[in-house]
Amino acid sequence: MKTPFWLIAWLLIAEMFVILVFVPGHWTERVIKKESAMVQSQLGRNTVEWIDQKALNWYNISMWESGVYRTLHTLLIPTPEERASSRGMQNMGSQIFPWVEDRLASLMHVVYQVCARIALLAVWAPYMLILLIPAVWDGYMGWKIKRTNFDYASPVLHRYGIRGVLLVAQCLLIAFFAPIALNPIIIPLTMMVACVMFGLALANLQKRV
Template identity: 35%
Template sequence: MADVEEKMPKTLWAALVFICIEILLIVVLVPNSFIDTAILKEQDWGEALMGKSQHEQLIRDTDSLYTQLHLDNGLNKWVGSLFVPTDEEREKSKAWENLGNLWFKFLSNRGEALTKVLYHVYYRFLLLVMWLPYMLVILAPSVLGGYMTWNIKRYTFQHSSPFLNTYSSKIISFIVVSLMISFIAPLPIPPMVIPVVIIVLMPIASSLLIGNLPKRL
């Protein structure tokens, strides 16, 4: 377990660095039209899965969340003003008002790409939240079963497997990191993929992790 605890921070930092690089590459390289196509394609899959009325409610919730976090408080406008001057500011810069037009246009375009990616993240997050009750129904018995197995091993002197404990924790870490990366990915992901992976793997890994914890009376 000590070995896992030493490696976990490195794994976490590596995941965060990878996610930051992923965001940077998306913002710099991925065209807005490609992001639009991915969002629309994934929304079409979502509507086919859950029905028109329920999917429309998901879209409204996503719009509401994005509006509250980015528009109502002026966040988008404030961030944009840091990189792209307003028309008033350009007019005040006599003889320099056209300087950097191409650069500012690029920044504005990439800022739009970032807002679309964030909107897609909120859509995927709220979609996952809809599956949360089903995940908890399956996860709770697995956690309880793992806890009961651990208690049985404590009092009957059965062997706890460090191998299963270590690799189940790695599976959980892999699921969490993959979930974070998939939220940002500018590719259409079928709505069932992420929930099914979590529902199948997370209970098994959690049960093995808890059931093979070191025994301490």
């Protein structure tokens, strides 16, 4: 499992690099609005308001109240007073600093977007229990049956079931940072697949356990 882990890590690094260097801040803002409109059309206005409230609360706590944004802004962008006090260097970076500030704004939009998608995941999570509980029960009963009638518990199916759950989680993680509008139905679909794969892995758990 080491190769997929490092592959996912590199994909996340590459994704963040593209976002921070090439994606304009206003682009991510438009994506957030478009995604919010899709959520409203499928889940209703009350759900959108709940997601926005949760996302804004988490964003404020993680970026503003923690001082992260203030620290990044101080480190990357000097104040007008600091520029004025730097004799002979007042105009240095006059074109770079606006670009850096736009990159910082883009990062803040990405953080808010991730918070909103986590909130959307929280909206779907209780409904996924309706699938997870039967999948776990079915897998457990299948495992118990295999222990009593000496049926074959496939280590291949068990391994691919576990890998399928991990793959779904990794793909969802990458999607959470994607600078494109995601249809809200993607989250329940991926969670459904994860539930089925987990049940399959449980049903083929080795009997000696």
